[in-house]
Amino acid sequence: MFDWDDLRHFTALADNGSLSAAARRLGVEHATVARRIAALEEAVGARLVDRRGGRYVLTAEGERVADHARRMQAEALDIERALRAGRDDAEMEVSVSAPPLIAAHLIAPHLAALRERQPRLRLHLLGESRTVSLARGEADLVLRLARPSDATLIARRLGSVAYRLYASKAYLDARRPEAFEFIAFDESLDNAPHQVWLKAVAGDRPIRLRTNDLAIQCAAAQGGAGVAALPSFVGDAAGLELALPDEAAKIREIWLAFHRDLRDSPAVAAVAAFLADCIRPAGPTRPRPNGAG
Numbered sequence: 626m627f628d629w630d631d632l633r634h635f636t637a638l639a640d641n642g643s644l645s646a647a648a649r650r651l652g653v654e655h656a657t658v659a660r661r662i663a664a665l666e667e668a669v670g671a672r673l674v675d676r677r678g679g680r681y682v683l684t685a686e687g688e689r690v691a692d693h694a695r696r697m698q699a700e701a702l703d704i705e706r707a708l709r710a711g712r713d714d715a716e717m718e719v720s721v722s723a724p725p726l727i728a729a730h731l732i733a734p735h736l737a738a739l740r741e742r743q744p745r746l747r748l749h750l751l752g753e754s755r756t757v758s759l760a761r762g763e764a765d766l767v768l769r770l771a772r773p774s775d776a777t778l779i780a781r782r783l784g785s786v787a788y789r790l791y792a793s794k795a796y797l798d799a800r801r802p803e804a805f806e807f808i809a810f811d812e813s814l815d816n817a818p819h820q821v822w823l824k825a826v827a828g829d830r831p832i833r834l835r836t837n838d839l840a841i842q843c844a845a846a847q848g849g850a851g852v853a854a855l856p857s858f859v860g861d862a863a864g865l866e867l868a869l870p871d872e873a874a875k876i877r878e879i880w881l882a883f884h885r886d887l888r889d890s891p892a893v894a895a896v897a898a899f900l901a902d903c904i905r906p907a908g909p910t911r912p913r914p915n916g917a918g
Contacts, residue, residue: 627668634661639691718747719896722764725752732903739899759884766883773882780882783904787874788819791860792852806833808842808853822875823854
């Protein structure tokens with residue numbers, strides 16, 4: 626009989642595509658994932674992965690095992706959610722996944738208030754750019770910048786955030802708009818709505834810096850590297866100025882989602898209400914004139 630924990634590590638590899646990604650998902654070293662998969666193969670007497678130049682590719686047998694494992698994992702998570710939802714107290718841990726800057730700027734400053742309101746609740750706040758799976762139990766609640774389409778989720782629009790074009794005062798004082806240079810996400814996020822908007826506004830003007838992290842874009846704009854599309858609550862807090870104050874903002878909706886099996890959980894309901902209180906005041910603000918405080 627194989628070790629169920631070995632199967633969990635193998636499923637993480639199947640779902641995340643690489644040893645390193647599976648290790649990050651599980652919070653272990655990648656060598657641990659490799660060792661667990663080797664133990665599973667030995668226990669079942671089958672080769673589940675091809676090891677090609679440092680990459681792990683599932684064999685046909687591995688694909689079949691992964692399909693069974695996912696169904697088993699889904700059933701186990703259904704049981705866990707049903708038991709959690711039936712608890713009548715809030716003494717439990719609730720995990721929330723949110724975009725890093727939303728987690729840092731809109732949620733973290735209010736955590737003391739949540740502790741006062743729910744002293745028995747333990748919150749696990751994850752600042753993540755990736756789309757986590759609620760069905761696989763990667764979080765209990767998520768905040769996303771688009772409405773989830775999964776029919777197993779309960780989704781609620783909490784508010785919206787305005788993306789505007791920001792730069793340092795020194796940068797804006799030194800050049801006219803036609804000479805602006807831009808800071809953008811890398812190609813992995815070229816289809817993000819605020820990236821598409823930035824590129825349309827930039828037109829023929831150059832994108833001089835690309836990065837996968839919005840905090841890096843903000844720091845680069847503070848340092849005078851160019852114009853960045855930032856949430857207004859980020860650009861304003863960083864002391865940046867509106868580069869094109871007459872340009873209409875790009876509005877993105879902020880959605881809260883959790884699995885429908887948790888709809889009767891008092892702890893999840895308490896955290897959902899807390900997140901709504903954090904997000905609603907962060908709606909779009911009116912543009913400030915260039916140079917205004």
